[in-house]
Amino acid sequence: MSETEVELDGERQSLVLLRAGDSLRAWLNICPHAGRRLDWAPGKFLVDQGRLVCAAHGASFELGAGVCVAGPCRGASLTAVAVAVDAA
Numbered sequence: 001m002s003e004t005e006v007e008l009d010g011e012r013q014s015l016v017l018l019r020a021g022d023s024l025r026a027w028l029n030i031c032p033h034a035g036r037r038l039d040w041a042p043g044k045f046l047v048d049q050g051r052l053v054c055a056a057h058g059a060s061f062e063l064g065a066g067v068c069v070a071g072p073c074r075g076a077s078l079t080a081v082a083v084a085v086d087a088a
C-alpha cells in the first residue's frame, strides 16, 4: 500500500494505492467519517488483518470495494479512483 498525489479535476489529491499482482486499486485518501486522511504520516498506513484502518478514529475498510466494516462510518465507502497500469 502506498500513497501518491495526482491532479484530479484541477485539484491536487492524495490517493491510496493498492497493488496486488497485475491489479491496481486506488481510492481518495479521504475517510468518509470526518474527511481526514487515512494515513498517520504521508504514505504510512495502518493495515490490520487485511483491512485499512483510518489513523484518525479507527474506521476499518475492507480492501475489495473499500467499504467500512467497523468503526464510526460502518457501511460507508472510500471513493474509488479509476487507474490503470501502463506496461510501457
Ligand code: FES
Pocket: 031, 032, 033, 034, 035, 036, 054, 055, 056, 057, 058, 059, 071, 072
Ligand atoms: S476520520 Fe476516519 S475514522 Fe474518523
